[in-house]
Amino acid sequence: MKRTTSIRPELREWILATTRAGHSTEEVLRLMKETGYDPRESRSIVASVLKLPLAALTGHAPPAGVRPRHPLAPFADAAGRRVRVSASVDVPVVRVLDGLLDADECDQLIEQARPRLARAMTVDTEGRKQVDDRRTSAGMFFRLGESPLIERIEARLAALLGVPTSHGEGLQVLHYGPGQEYEPHYDWFDPSQPGFEAVTKHGGQRVASIVMYLNTPEAGGGTGFPHAGLTVTALKGSAVYFAYDTGDTSSLHAGLPVTGGEKWIATKWLRERPFLR
Ligand SMILES: O=C(O)CCC(=O)C(=O)O
Numbered sequence: 001m002k003r004t005t006s007i008r009p010e011l012r013e014w015i016l017a018t019t020r021a022g023h024s025t026e027e028v029l030r031l032m033k034e035t036g037y038d039p040r041e042s043r044s045i046v047a048s049v050l051k052l053p054l055a056a057l058t059g060h061a062p063p064a065g066v067r068p069r070h071p072l073a074p075f076a077d078a079a080g081r082r083v084r085v086s087a088s089v090d091v092p093v094v095r096v097l098d099g100l101l102d103a104d105e106c107d108q109l110i111e112q113a114r115p116r117l118a119r120a121m122t123v124d125t126e127g128r129k130q131v132d133d134r135r136t137s138a139g140m141f142f143r144l145g146e147s148p149l150i151e152r153i154e155a156r157l158a159a160l161l162g163v164p165t166s167h168g169e170g171l172q173v174l175h176y177g178p179g180q181e182y183e184p185h186y187d188w189f190d191p192s193q194p195g196f197e198a199v200t201k202h203g204g205q206r207v208a209s210i211v212m213y214l215n216t217p218e219a220g221g222g223t224g225f226p227h228a229g230l231t232v233t234a235l236k237g238s239a240v241y242f243a244y245d246t247g248d249t250s251s252l253h254a255g256l257p258v259t260g261g262e263k264w265i266a267t268k269w270l271r272e273r274p275f276l277r
Pocket residue numbers: 182187209211221222223224253254255256265267
């Protein structure tokens with residue numbers, strides 16, 4: 001896999017020389033495509049080499065609505081709760097958060113979700129939900145503010161990140177059994193896909209994700225960020241927060257295979273605008 005952090009020096013030189021010679025970034029991207037580069041990857045590389053905002057190359061404005069406040073080490077306040085920020089990465093923007101949920105809250109979320117689990121779906125390029133072999137876990141969605149427990153957790157996340165609860169999608173609980181995983185993907189919606197309008201009609205683009213670990217798998221099951229060479233350990237009550245712009249390929253991440261025991265998570269995706277219908 002190509003790493004955005006280690007662009008080959010020859011490629012960097014070629015991008016600089018080509019633009020200095022007067023060629024437009026569109027031309028550079030077209031040439032890279034002809035040489036076999038993935039267009040999304042090329043946009044990231046060119047933006048990084050030329051120090052341009054990614055939005056300048058995607059033709060799409062960056063999400064214009066509310067942006068979350070990335071929690072700052074060592075402690076972040078979340079509605080009276082002191083959450084420990086135990087690791088921070090700048091590119092991609094990642095924060096590891098310890099002590100976000102109590103053991104009791106984790107257990108209750110699992111028990112309330114368990115009877116409602118169904119095979120998790122993904123959204124296809126047309127914006128339709130589909131069963132997907134890349135995602136073999138089972139999941140369910142809670143409605144916003146559906147119970148006092150859900151309300152309390154949503155209020156905590158809103159205070160922690162400075163984003164109103166209305167900008168969140170309903171909390172999703174996922175269960176992975178032995179061997180199950182969620183292969184590398186982005187959480188932002190791709191504007192070049194035909195289903196983009198449909199999935200962003202309510203709330204606009206996704207701008208950040210929080211994956212909360214509801215148990216500690218016996219082995220495996222961390223969240224991997226291959227461009228950062230980072231694996232966040234799945235630890236009961238901890239969470240990983242990550243934020244991204246549309247087209248940000250550095251935010252690639254995966255639910256790594258559970259190699260012992262099982263894994264339960266609750267994911268909250270945040271939108272740039274209110275998602276409430
Ligand atoms: O299972 C994980 O650790 C990651 C889950 C995830 O990426 C998602 O729900 O979007």
